[in-house]
Amino acid sequence: MCGICVPHCPTFALTQNEADGPRGRISLALGLSEGRLAATPDVVAHLDSCLTCRACESVCPSQVQYGAIIDATRAALANHDFAQPAKIATPKATERRWRWLRAHILSQRRSFGRVWSLLRFFEKIHLLGLMRRFGGRMAHTLPPALPVRFQFKTQPAPRKPLTQKVGLFIGCTGESLNSDAVRASIHVLNALGYAVHLPKAQVCCGAMHQHGGDLRQAAELRAENQRIFADPTLTAIIVIGTACTGELQRETWGAPVIELTEFLANIPDELWPKLTPNSATVAIHLPCSQTRVLNNATSTERLLRKIPAIKLVPLASNDRCCGAAGLHVLMFPEQADALRAPKLLELKALKPDGVVSANIGCATHLASKLGQSVQHPVELVAQSCAGG
Ligand code: SF4
Ligand code: SF4
Numbered sequence: 092m093c094g095i096c097v098p099h100c101p102t103f104a105l106t107q108n109e110a111d112g113p114r115g116r117i118s119l120a121l122g123l124s125e126g127r128l129a130a131t132p133d134v135v136a137h138l139d140s141c142l143t144c145r146a147c148e149s150v151c152p153s154q155v156q157y158g159a160i161i162d163a164t165r166a167a168l169a170n171h172d173f174a175q176p177a178k179i180a181t182p183k184a185t186e187r188r189w190r191w192l193r194a195h196i197l198s199q200r201r202s203f204g205r206v207w208s209l210l211r212f213f214e215k216i217h218l219l220g221l222m223r224r225f226g227g228r229m230a231h232t233l234p235p236a237l238p239v240r241f242q243f244k245t246q247p248a249p250r251k252p253l254t255q256k257v258g259l260f261i262g263c264t265g266e267s268l269n270s271d272a273v274r275a276s277i278h279v280l281n282a283l284g285y286a287v288h289l290p291k292a293q294v295c296c297g298a299m300h301q302h303g304g305d306l307r308q309a310a311e312l313r314a315e316n317q318r319i320f321a322d323p324t325l326t327a328i329i330v331i332g333t334a335c336t337g338e339l340q341r342e343t344w345g346a347p348v349i350e351l352t353e354f355l356a357n358i359p360d361e362l363w364p365k366l367t368p369n370s371a372t373v374a375i376h377l378p379c380s381q382t383r384v385l386n387n388a389t390s391t392e393r394l395l396r397k398i399p400a401i402k403l404v405p406l407a408s409n410d411r412c413c414g415a416a417g418l419h420v421l422m423f424p425e426q427a428d429a430l431r432a433p434k435l436l437e438l439k440a441l442k443p444d445g446v447v448s449a450n451i452g453c454a455t456h457l458a459s460k461l462g463q464s465v466q467h468p469v470e471l472v473a474q475s476c477a478g479g
Pocket of ligand 2: 150
């Protein structure tokens with residue numbers, strides 16, 4: 092109850108309402124769990140609007156596990172677990188339309204890939220502009236350029252003998268939004284001598300379920316991925332995406348689960364092929380899942396520093412969530428846009444040649460309004476790596 096976390100909370104900064112900050116939300120959760128408070132729409136709305144960015148948790152002197160508190164509270168609300176007279180509201184993420192979107196598109200890599208092929212067709216026949224204009228929030232969140240869909244069968248042949256094998260987790264966006272990063276990851280890992288095991292059966296990491304009140308489904312998805320990646324010949328399981336890494340690391344795996352930029356940044360320079368210089372100025376956006384969950388604020392910069400001549404500018408606003416936060420970007424569009432605005436201003440003033448982010452949700456949210464693509468850092472490395 093000290094309140095040290097409150098000024099660090101992005102949603103509190105927007106509304107200045109104690110109930111939209113961590114201390115207020117903890118009090119609401121406590122009131123619900125003790126039966127002193129009813130789950131009214133107002134109470135649930137304050138709990139819903141939390142981004143789970145965990146800025147509060149990272150500054151708390153008492154090490155309060157806020158992330159676990161909010162996940163458990165949403166799950167209890169979704170399950171009507173609180174023993175109290177009025178059970179009149181549940182988290183927004185449990186509404187039928189969001190559950191449908193999560194279950195059938197956003198957490199289904201292949202379905203998302205098929206939707207992507209359709210969007211690329213619209214782009215080809217010059218109808219995508221119309222869709223962006225009149226297609227509602229979903230269409231507004233599309234990046235300026237749609238990457239080519241990733242096809243599992245067309246992995247390029249490695250150019251050098253491979254001595255170790257790693258698993259590659261590509262997430263639900265791996266065939267669509269994040270396909271360029273998947274191709275770049277395979278290229279760079281192969282160039283470093285790693286064979287890449289890319290099981291087509293891999294499923295969603297469960298992040299949207301974990302933070303949307305469905306802890307059981309999240310745990311089942313993690314267990315399914317553990318089964319799929321249970322290969323004793325893997326030296327590591329590499330994850331593209333900081334948010335997915337945080338979710339998968341909740342479990343113990345047969346091999347270490349490591350986020351891609353961290354894995355690559357830690358490979359000593361002498362083991363890298365010669366990288367061609369790139370004199371671009373690149374702005375670095377750091378996702379909350381990278382800084383607060385993985386506690387790793389340096390790997391993107393350390394990785395990109397391997398490219399000769401590159402100029403790197405970490406964003407001054409990296410201490411604040413961009414507002415994407417998984418499904419939040421769709422469920423709370425005004426909040427998401429308000430939190431993105433200072434970052435866009437900063438980027439417009441900087442005018443960098445490129446922008447990178449190690450999480451596809453943040454990258455897409457920024458790019459959709461910036462009018463410039465936001466790449467995964469590995470894409471820049473691949474471009475400098477043996478003609479990648
Ligand atoms: S997780 Fe982020 S949005 Fe939620 S209470 Fe903490 S600082 Fe605020
Ligand atoms: S969560 Fe931590 S920092 Fe925030 S009010 Fe409680 S004790 Fe203080």
